Amino acid sequence: MAKKISLIVLSNSGTTVKQLSIPVALLVTMALAFILGAGFIGISFRDYQTLRKSLAANQNAAQTIDEQREEIGQQRLQIQSFAHEINALKEKLVGLDQFEEKIRVIANLTPSQTDDNLFGVGGAAPEDLDPQLELTRRHEGLMREMHQQVDELNAASQRQQSSFGSLLDKLEGQRNLLASTPAIRPADGWMTSRFGHRVSPFTGRKEFHKGVDIANRKGTAILATANGIVSYAGKKGPMGNVLVIDHGHGMITRYAHLSEALKKQGEKVKRGDIIAQMGNSGRSTGPHLHYEVQLNGVPVNPATYILN
Template identity: 35%
Template sequence: MNIILVSRKRGQSRMVSPWLLLPVFVVLVATLSGVGYLGYQHLRPKATVIIDQNASRVWLNRIEQQAAEVDKTRIYTEEQINALRIRLAELQARLTRLDALGERLVDVASLDQGEFDFSLPPAVGGPESDSFDYQPPDFVHILDELAAQIGNREQQLRVLDSLLGDRKIQNETFVAGRPIQRGWMSSRYGYRNDPFSGNLAWHEGVDFAGKNGSDIVAVASGVVTWASTRSGYGELVEINHGNGYVTRYAHCDEILVEVGDVVKKADIIALMGSTGRSTGPHVHFEVIINGKSVDPAKYINRVARF
């Protein structure tokens, strides 16, 4: 097959073999194919990348940081809970001491046990009022307020305990009563006829006669300052009661205390005898205030404090 080419200018025709146009056709097809491929590549939708490697590293770092923060928060929370446990234990111990102190005050003050029973919670009550939504407050703040209240009450109870203790000490050291449990007054305070010479002489105490070996008791609490023999007194016990008060118990058959002993009111300190300048079993009893002897009668007849 031949291809006829016609010229526009001259109007002449020319026969051309198709094999001569084959290279041109090949070049044209190749060119069109390349243009088409490039257009396809340009117009083809690109593949979507969800996450790249850098973004993955960033997220992994954030996850690790958050995990570390969670661990720190957990450790901090455990420390706070342990601190609260310790605080509660301290408050419970302080409340226990307050209960013990309250029971002691009840005993010291001789109050009715049923009126102040520290083993039971305080009795409360009253009619119901309009309810409202309760908002739980900060429990740490509540613990601080409770601790402050306990501290104030401890201070008040210490003051009360001190006052009651002082009152009890004053009652214990209050000189009152007889130095014997059994016996009778055989000689009074002041001038009398001396039993040995018959002459008028000053007697600085009172005598209580009784059975040999009878109990001699302290008329008030105090500290023993003498427990031995003294000229004229025989076996003598001397007790200092504080505030300038001293009592003496003479002519004892046996002394049952030593110097430095703390004795309580009504404790047995010696046994009645007739040692020293004596005519028979009795106890010579003296009351001395600020170094000066006074008539023991008003202390013997005193009503003891309670």
């Protein structure tokens, strides 16, 4: 016979109202059910917390992935922008090379003497990069091309720098040559005798006149016709007071019959500087300047070197 537990229910006055008999098995079953229910609730609560944490982690991971996708998109946009800049730099470099050749033609200089052209021996400018890729596509191929073209442009820029250095040296040399070449009228006045054969006003015989004569009032300013260094200032027989300027490159100018030389031997002069005053020293028929131009010791026609 099953065991039972009797429960007595008392009233407020203490008298017995009802007596209950509950089987022990039922109580055990109810206790087990309570314990299992509590355990199930605990496990469910724990699983809920775990699921909640997992969901939060998944949300964070999803946000991180979205941020990384956005960052990758921005990086690919930057790669495309750099590709455009590389194309623009290449175009500018080619333009500079063409500009240099134009300068050489205008300045009557020889073409660039580099052993190869701007982009290497037999090389042409690399093809333009194609940055028009979808942002979802991988950009490794474009990046490889960019690295290769950056190396090529770096080498080309070094060649261009060397070529521009050579051009600058030649232009500087040409500028010095032009500055040292007689190019202006040495004095105001009237040209009374030209370069070449003439009848001497003193002997009446035919002679070779090595320069030109320019007549004006005594004291008229005489100008250096090019940059140079005074190589002689003093008297020289029938030429009277003479001043000679060495312009380099085998070129000298001589100024004779001066009333006074205003520069001394060894002084540097520039084109347009006042170097002397007109006079009639030496053998002269009146105040005038005898002006000579000599190239490598040979007299040449000064009129060729008067451009104003």
